[in-house]
Amino acid sequence: MKYLAVVVAALLFVAANPIKAAPACGTTPTQWTGYIYEISFEDAKLALRMSEANYDRNAKKLKISDVVAQESAQKTITLLDYSTGSSYTSIEGQCTKGNVTGDIPNFGVPAGSTSNPSGAEYLGSSLPNLGVLAYDYYGTNSVDGDYFATYTPIGDGSVCVPILRATLTASPLKEAVFKYTNITTTLPSDPFSMPPGC
Numbered sequence: 001m002k003y004l005a006v007v008v009a010a011l012l013f014v015a016a017n018p019i020k021a022a023p024a025c026g027t028t029p030t031q032w033t034g035y036i037y038e039i040s041f042e043d044a045k046l047a048l049r050m051s052e053a054n055y056d057r058n059a060k061k062l063k064i065s066d067v068v069a070q071e072s073a074q075k076t077i078t079l080l081d082y083s084t085g086s087s088y089t090s091i092e093g094q095c096t097k098g099n100v101t102g103d104i105p106n107f108g109v110p111a112g113s114t115s116n117p118s119g120a121e122y123l124g125s126s127l128p129n130l131g132v133l134a135y136d137y138y139g140t141n142s143v144d145g146d147y148f149a150t151y152t153p154i155g156d157g158s159v160c161v162p163i164l165r166a167t168l169t170a171s172p173l174k175e176a177v178f179k180y181t182n183i184t185t186t187l188p189s190d191p192f193s194m195p196p197g198c
Ligand SMILES: *[C@@H]1O[C@H](CO)[C@@H](O)[C@H](O)[C@H]1NC(C)=O
Pocket: 097, 098, 099
């Protein structure tokens, strides 16, 4: 009888505390603006950027405007218009027009990722009000090599906000860390204006 009580208590505990599976985090919201910090190493060059990003998946437009660019990075403003397949890249007021193909990136968890088996965690601290609830995913793909990606869920977590992404390929040696901050779902006015000189 005592044994049964322990089993019942254990089952009740499991039912009350389900191990939360990591959310899908397949996409970001359809519209957002925020900052992307990037530090990277590629072709034996270091680059550091802090950029403002404006994103609209329905309009199929993404604009990234560097606010800070150091090391080999040059201050760049890029408009990618997936609705027309055109890209506009302005460096120091000199514009280069090019093409973009495929779908606008959804900035979600890459297909084929594995979620951190320990589930939810708090970025920074798990003390009250000192951390951000986050889930980690990892994997390998042909674009990024090995990667970690960290997201915080909105609602049920089919839609999430990206927080961090780190990528690494050994050959050629290439690595990058991206941090996303201050993401909000309302765009500034005129979010996809033409970069200077375009
Ligand atoms: C972009 O595509 C157009 C039309 O297909 C082509 O004429 C042009 O050469 C391409 N530009 C670049 C930079 O690849």
